[in-house]
Amino acid sequence: MSQQAWRAALAAHPAAIEALVVGASAGGVNALLAIFAGLQPGFGVPIVVVLHLPSKHRSSLAEVLGRRLGLPAKEADSGEQLQPGMIYFAAPGYHLSVEADRSLSFSREEPVYYSRPAIDFLFESAADVYGPALAGFLLTGANQDGAAGLAAIKQQGGFTVVQDPNEAHVPTMPMAALALQQPDVIAGLVEIRALLAELEATRTC
């Protein structure tokens, strides 16, 4: 998608974005590093990320990515209130959801597509809470988790972005999303990075 096209899509979105949710699986670490590289500390929305990882080990993902990006990032805590300017990562072994009071909650329900945390849990719960004020990005990945969640964001009026499957490290996840809905934007990581910087900067809340 051209810069002009995603700019237009973003400009046409009827609500100010108050939160961003991001889902990725195989190839996700590099994709996240790429799209967050354009953010400056003090960015204006909370960002919540589900990245599929093996759940056996304690994760230092938030610490490592935060340090590499020079941005505040942490593993989510149960009951924690979402704050702008922070990147929250789902903890391995638990589903992560957003509650009506904009706090985070955990669940040990069955894995979805063998994944816990599941992107669908985060996306569907956040869509329910934020409605049109939510943006959802679905990136590279080797299964179909996140597709239903992204469709739920769209259905609640939110702004949806899918990584271009032609560019994705593993295209399965973006393709599953495209099979369910036409997102607002389909783009490569470089464009998504620019879009995120713009989305965050033009936020009016």
Next chain:
Amino acid sequence: MAPERTRDIELRLLIEAIYLKYNYDFRDYSGASLKRRVRHALVQLECQSISALQEKILYDAGAFMQLLQYLTIPVSEMFRDPDYFLALRQQVMPVLHTYPSLKIWIAGCSTGEEVYSMAILLKEEGLLERSIIYATDINPVSLERAERGIFAQDNMRAYTENYQAAGGRQALSDYYTAAYDGVIFDKSLRANVTFADHSLATDTVFAETHLVSCRNVLIYFNKPLQDRAFGLFHESLCHRGFLGLGGKESIDFSSYARSFETLCRPERIFRKL
């Protein structure tokens, strides 16, 4: 303020109806997970709307029992988070040895995986004979399964790995026999276990205990209900009694933060002050 959305109203009414009719109190459960489970139940129970589900369960107790299976989370495994059981073995059991008799409460025991894990641990530490274990849950179907002690054969490989990582002294297979497609755990393990219906939301304390293990239950509760549960544990525990929580649960931000000290931070074991 925008009017409440119809399905949010329906959900609230359903939860209220369940409370009024069956005295199961989900009113202070976290909303996101509850919504998801109700949505799933709608499909399984073939209801078009939450209102339709409400009518169905009000007039049909059997349908309510079906719904309850979706509302509770019967997902568990033996020696889940092996580090927790290792910490119990190394840091808690030596203290429990100093008591002539022991009472242990496993709150929210679901289908019993943790009960048998605890019984095996106690047995290997020479404490099972002098222990009484209270295994409680709100779901009678789960309690029945827990009491039977039959688990799927498929899970035994993963459970064995957990058991070994938890410092197991034998082979896990020493404690069960294969039967058809499942395995049945040695019934001597549950000789001193009392399985009982108990709700952290509506019931009171029933015994003085030395150790309470309540893992991955409180994550489904809102803050006031978490506080209620901590209050019950505090009241039940003897002086210097132990409290074990799930890996993402903590007493730190509750009203009882100052009533407990941390014994092992990563394993979430606390001790009453």
